[in-house]
Each structure stands twice: as structure tokens, then as C-alpha cells.
Amino acid sequence: MGGRHRLLLDGERWDRLVGLSRHDAHKLVRVLRLSEGAAIEVFDGRGRCCPARLVRAGGGGWMVELDLESASQTDESWRRVRLAFSLSKGRKPELVVRMATEAGVSSIEPCLSARSIPRPDKLRAEQRLRRWRNVAREAARQCGRSLIPELQPLRPLGDILEHLGEWKGVILDPAGQVPFVEWLRANPESPLLLLVGPEGGWEPAELALAKKLGFACARMEGPVLRAESAAAVAAALACQL
Template identity: 40%
Template sequence: MISRFHYPGALPECGELALPDELAHHALRVLRLRDGEALILFDGRGDEVEARLSVRGKAGFAVLGERRRVNRESPLQVVLVQALAASDKMDWVIQKAVELGVSAIQPVQAERSVLRLSAERAEKRLAHWRQVAVAACEQSGRNRIPEVRALQGLGKWLAAHRDGSCHVLAPGGEVGFTDLARLPGPIHVLVGPEGGWTDSELAACDGAGCRRVTLGPRVLRTETAGLAALAVLQARWGDF
């Protein structure tokens, strides 16, 4: 496979482009690409450009070739509202959700979230999560980068939520995704933390018009549940 890289800016129509230091380091030192090898640059807004790597000392340049607009986005708009999970589980969820075609990811603080972030740490984690999304686009061929939104409390998100349908994953939920009719607009899928939603959180979701949905008789981990839901939705109404 040809290596793909996100270029953080507008891509010129033609000519030669100096690669940013971080991108050049990844291409030359991590992937060990050689002078003259093919690569693809994409701008995160839909365009990608075929290019050839030109190496001069420690610097890398891209000789730009054909530019094209390739749409690999799902026709389904799914927003994954993921309760904070501990360790590297959030990285895993974001990476795989991007591969599965999610349109946006909204981290939320839940009552039973093991991970607790101060404002400063939340900003650092947000920057890291956004880079995880970029890397997942590079790997999966997506030319548009899904938005990873700033962390919010669940209550605040529910109070502001007005756009599209809302489904909260809950063991013993009233219906499964295969029982639902397709509704217009974005589909929001709410996934609880390791300890699950509390009764008060589920009541708040009910009050905000969210529907409780089950993924079957087995209890799935937080890092599994949202991805399973995305796969089901893509199979029903997306591009699987």
C-alpha cells in the first residue's frame, strides 16, 4: 500500500512541497521511505494528491502529481457519544470508530468514569485524541477527518442536544437497532463507562428523548459496545 499522510494546510495545485518536520520524520525515520517513493497527501477536507518523495539530507519534499477528490465517507452520519474510559481504551475507541466511518466523536464525563481530567489535562488529551483520528484516517483511506469534540459532562451535553436521533446503549434496553426505523439526520449513540450508566443518568437520557437500545443478551465492554453499534448501523443503513 502507498503511504498516506495528512498535510496540515491547503495543498498547492502542483509543484514541490516541503514536508513539515513531524511528517518528514514519520516518513523518513519511522516508515523509512526512500527517495523517489510514491506517497499520497490529503488535506482532511476531501482532496488527495499523488506525490513522489524527494529526500535532501534530513529534509523531505513532495513532488506533487495528480490531484483528485475521492469520497470514502459513509452516507450515514453517526456521532459516537463516548463516556470517558480509562487507560488507552479511548485511543482504541477513537481509532476504530474512525475506521468504521463515524462522523464525529463526543467524549463525555460520566458518574462512573474511572478517568478524571482537569481542564489542562483535558486539553492535552483532546489534542492527542485528534491526532489519533488523523492517524486512523491515514490508515483507512478517509480524506475527511471526523471531529473529536471537547469533553463535556453528560448532563450538559443532554441539555444542549437538539440535532438528530439519540440512542443510549443499555443492557435490558427496549429495542435493538434492527428493530428501529431509519430516521433523518444524525444518529447519536451514547456509550457508558466501565461501570455502566447510573440510574439517574439513564433517567436523564430518557428525559432528553433518548431511546434505550440493547446489543443483545451479553454485556459488552465500553470499548466494544460503541464499535459494535457502529458496525450494525453501517450494515443497516451505511455502506457495509
């Protein structure tokens, strides 16, 4: 099914014939210029995908006809990674969300650290979360993933540090005791909670708390990366090593 246009469709709506919203129909027919009978791939964002084709409906609408017998469940074979990153200004968080989705992370968790910029109020934080979820959905559609990573609400760094659970934790810092790649190779296949800080770095108290709660402290080697680039590169390495 590689190369087909993809459509995100809630799994609860899957049936042999499913009507399309005006938005989806416009995108497929007007933007992508697909015609009746065109082959597409439908996915539910939870790992299930299905071949389908575009068909006309009454009243000028459009539907997709799903080949449900050929539907399949995708289980991603790489390491499970939760990426937590300190909130940064402008559109940089959207870039992190898009690249982390493409890298294969299972969860994206923005957080507020001592040096986070900005510090949005509740309404603005909710608006950003909705926008980031849309970014993740679109990135998954474009890169061929059938699983969309969970986008967690913005919360304080301490809340994330205190909920390590089954995950192995690692926090990136330029003064980390071990190279990040070396640490990954020493901990193969372990589900990972990865923390990436802001441009100004972590406060000493934040690093101390992370270490106290069981997080390793590792460093990225090579050229100095911007915070959003470091998050994307580290996420890709963590998923694949």
C-alpha cells in the first residue's frame, strides 16, 4: 500500500461504506485531485490500516469503500519512547511534535521547567495542545505511521519526573556523565522516558531531582544543537538503538 494517499478515520466509524466530511472530501478531491475509484489507505491512528477506494455519494458527496477483509494491525517494532521537552517560544514546539512523530515516539509530553519560555495560561495551553495534536495527526499521515503518538497536556517538570513507572529515565545535559548513544546501547529495548531541556539548560536543582528519582544524565556529542533539533535527533536515536 506504499505510495497511496492516506486518510485518518476514527476506527469506530469503520464500515464497508463511510461518508466523508466536507473537509476530507475537499482535500482528497479538490486538493489532491483524486477521482472516483482512486485507491487510498485508511488508518485509525491506533495501529489499524485498511485499503479503500473513493466513491461518489448522493447529493454531490463522497464516501470511501473499505476492504475490511484486508485490514491489518501494525505493531511498531522499535523501542517505546516518551519524549518530554521543555516548552519553548513560537512555533518551535510544533517542529518538535512533527519531527518526534516522524521519529517514532509513542508519547510527547511538553513540560514547564524553570527556564521555559513562554508560560501560557490555561486557555492558551489548551489551544496549543489542540494544534499540536493536529500536527501529530498530519505528520503520522504523511510519514506512513499507523499509530499517532499521545500528546499530553502541558504540566510542570516535577510531575513528569515523579511518574517514571516502568520506564527507564534519561535526562540530556551538556555535562552528562555518559554519551547518550553509549547509554542507549547499554540499555537496549528498555522503554524510555527521555527529557530534553530548554535553550538555557536545566537548573541545577532540576538535574539533582531527576538524578534522585532514578534518571541517568547523558550528553549529546558533536555540534551544539538547538533545543528542538536536540529533541528530534535524540528521539530518533532512542527509537532506533
